[in-house]
Amino acid sequence: MNDALLIWSYLSEGPLLWLTATLVAYVIGDAAFRAADRQSWANPVLIAVIVLALLLWLTGTDYMTYFEGAQFVHFMLGPATVALAMPLYDNLPRVKKAAWPMLAGLLAGSGVAVLSALAIAKAFGIEGAALASLAPKSTTAPVAIGIAERIGGQPTLTAALVLVTGIFGAIIVTPLLNMLRIRDWRARGFSVGVAAHGIGTARAFQVNETAGAFSGIGMGLNAVLTAIIAPLALRLFGG
Amino acid sequence: MIGTLAIILGFQLVGEVASRALALPLPGPVVGLILLVGSCLLRPALADRIRPATMGLLQHLSLFFVPAGVGIVAHWELLRTHGMGLALAVMGSTVLAIAAGALAFTLVARWTGSEDPSALKDTSDE
Numbered sequence: 001m002n003d004a005l006l007i008w009s010y011l012s013e014g015p016l017l018w019l020t021a022t023l024v025a026y027v028i029g030d031a032a033f034r035a036a037d038r039q040s041w042a043n044p045v046l047i048a049v050i051v052l053a054l055l056l057w058l059t060g061t062d063y064m065t066y067f068e069g070a071q072f073v074h075f076m077l078g079p080a081t082v083a084l085a086m087p088l089y090d091n092l093p094r095v096k097k098a099a100w101p102m103l104a105g106l107l108a109g110s111g112v113a114v115l116s117a118l119a120i121a122k123a124f125g126i127e128g129a130a131l132a133s134l135a136p137k138s139t140t141a142p143v144a145i146g147i148a149e150r151i152g153g154q155p156t157l158t159a160a161l162v163l164v165t166g167i168f169g170a171i172i173v174t175p176l177l178n179m180l181r182i183r184d185w186r187a188r189g190f191s192v193g194v195a196a197h198g199i200g201t202a203r204a205f206q207v208n209e210t211a212g213a214f215s216g217i218g219m220g221l222n223a224v225l226t227a228i229i230a231p232l233a234l235r236l237f238g239g
Numbered sequence: 240m241i242g243t244l245a246i247i248l249g250f251q252l253v254g255e256v257a258s259r260a261l262a263l264p265l266p267g268p269v270v271g272l273i274l275l276v277g278s279c280l281l282r283p284a285l286a287d288r289i290r291p292a293t294m295g296l297l298q299h300l301s302l303f304f305v306p307a308g309v310g311i312v313a314h315w316e317l318l319r320t321h322g323m324g325l326a327l328a329v330m331g332s333t334v335l336a337i338a339a340g341a342l343a344f345t346l347v348a349r350w351t352g353s354e355d356p357s358a359l360k361d362t363s364d365e
Contacts, residue, residue, distance in 0.1 A: 025305065046308075048308070063312055067310075070305070070306035081271070082271040086275075094358060100347050101344045104343040109341075112339040113333070116332040130321050138336060160314040161329060164311075166304070176337055183359045185360055187344035196333060199301070199304055201300065
């Protein structure tokens with residue numbers, strides 16, 4: 001028993017255990033996603049997060065300890081963002097042709113995301129820092145946290161809301177746009193990138209490469225626009 | 240694979256330095272993305288060289304969000320106290336924003352004649 005405790009204390013101090021756990025949890029999530037015939041409700045991020053959250057709870061491990069191992073995976077968000085250049089380059093003729101539709105989709109999607117979120121939260125009596133934390137939730141996590149800090153939100157709450165938005169958007173986008181009979185892959189991808197950032201973009205790439213390319217552009221453009229409209233919208237709702 | 244990773248990290252590094260040095264509103268990786276597209280336009284051979292490993296990286300984009308996602312455990316209490324309102328605000332606004340964005344995109348594509356028949360979803364699989 002003493003040996004097991006020694007091994008545990010050794011493992012819990014290095015990055016190996018939680019790095020491995022993160023990859024295994026994702027493999028489980030991805031396998032479940034494939035087993036569910038790539039249905040959007042079986043989102044691999046959601047499944048992996050649930051598996052890891054349970055594991056942390058069972059072992060009494062706090063998030064900081066976990067993140068020391070998982071940060072190597074987290075770091076790859078940066079290179080993966082740079083890598084979005086590839087589908088963008090490959091789809092450049094399509095992108096040039098779609099400048100006006102993209103502008104319209106950006107203004108509508110970004111504006112509605114911020115204003116409707118604040119309106120619904122306000123109706124439930126949410127005010128102050130929580131309201132400010134909500135305003136940038138459709139943008140990619142590092143940008144959203146920067147905006148939240150500037151307008152008086154709580155960065156930690158914003159990070160959680162960004163995650164929930166991304167997973168929900170990734171789950172809802174396919175049935176929602178099928179219902180609305182939107183067949184244009186460019187519109188399908190772009191709108192989910194604007195509303196549900198990188199997790200929506202990851203979902204778009206699972207379905208169609210053109211959708212993924214437009215989703216990446218939507219995410220990037222929305223990061224810039226939300227930085228401008230979130231403070232204005234918050235003032236409108238008296239935050 | 241390693242060569243491609245070095246190229247991508249190089250662009251991220253340059254992007255990060257440019258973003259900070261010039262106080263740009265864009266995060267470093269996004270600046271790196273723009274520089275990489277520009278470089279591929281100038282030298283199409285670069286695109287062909289890095290395409291396989293880059294697309295492989297993007298196939299598993301979901302994985303890279305998992306560590307930040309697990310961060311939700313640290314804010315569980317905070318989320319529970321604000322409860323229903325935040326959940327409904329997130330869900331309602333996401334549905335509305337996706338619908339508004341996609342509808343605005345397709346309407347303007349029709350008005351400006353910039354529809355693209357090669358980018359249409361095959362409806363037979365619905």
